[in-house]
Amino acid sequence: MRCCAKVSDEPRCRRFFTDEHGDESPMILQVEEMEAIRLKDHVGFDQARAAEAMHISRPTFQRILQSARIKLATALMEGRSILISGGNYKMANRVFECLVCHHVWEEPPCSEGGRHGYEIACPKCGRMEKMKIENGVRHQCGGHGHHGGGCGCHNHG
Numbered sequence: 001m002r003c004c005a006k007v008s009d010e011p012r013c014r015r016f017f018t019d020e021h022g023d024e025s026p027m028i029l030q031v032e033e034m035e036a037i038r039l040k041d042h043v044g045f046d047q048a049r050a051a052e053a054m055h056i057s058r059p060t061f062q063r064i065l066q067s068a069r070i071k072l073a074t075a076l077m078e079g080r081s082i083l084i085s086g087g088n089y090k091m092a093n094r095v096f097e098c099l100v101c102h103h104v105w106e107e108p109p110c111s112e113g114g115r116h117g118y119e120i121a122c123p124k125c126g127r128m129e130k131m132k133i134e135n136g137v138r139h140q141c142g143g144h145g146h147h148g149g150g151c152g153c154h155n156h157g
Contacts, residue, residue, distance in 0.1 A: 005032035005064065006055040008092045008134060016082040027075035030087030033068035040065055097138065098122035099129040 011034050032054070039050035051061035075082045091109035094117065098104075103124040110116060121128050131138040 005035065005060075005087075005089045006053070006092045007031055007035045007089045008053065009035070009038065010091070011084045014084040018079050018081055020079060024078060024080045026081040026083045027071050028086070029068060029071050029082055029084045030089075031084060032087045032089040033064055033071065034084050035089070036061060036065040037068050037072070095133040096120065096122075096130045097133055098125060098127060099131060100127040101125040104133070 011031065035054060036050065039045045039053055040047065043050075045053065047058055047061055047065070050065075051058040054061060054064075056064075072082070074080070093106040093108055094110070095104065095106050096117070101122060101124050103122055105123055107117075107120055117130075117132060118128075120130075122130060131140060133139075
């Protein structure tokens with residue numbers, strides 16, 4: 001059994017279809033494979049930093065990344081749909097910093113019916129002004145109506 005990788009960001013889209021709906025079975029990309037692609041190829045982390053972000057060893061990160069790239073290349077070359085599903089991962093806690101008192105705290109991953117980032121007040125001062133910290137980078141939290149609430153919650157439906 002492979003190590004359980006930490007995933008910071010749920011994929012916003014989990015299905016990619018070809019123009020032609022052939023008889024080929026879709027390529028299944030596991031969530032941690034998508035996270036490896038996101039960190040290395042989209043965010044631009046080197047492998048050591050990406051492995052650290054996922055809380056796995058660098059060789060394990062390399063194996064996950066290689067598997068993801070082979071699956072993506074195969075799907076593109078064979079004209080197959082891609083589904084992002086399953087895997088062996090856990091969602092990372094969300095980290096916030098209050099803009100008023102500068103308190104830093106963690107919140108569990110947002111689940112369906114859970115509290116969105118814009119609904120969470122600073123546990124120290126009670127104010128709503130905050131930044132989300134992801135991989136050492138601060139992001140402004142949006143209000144209701146921003147995609148995913150702007151603080152790490154994504155709809156799965």
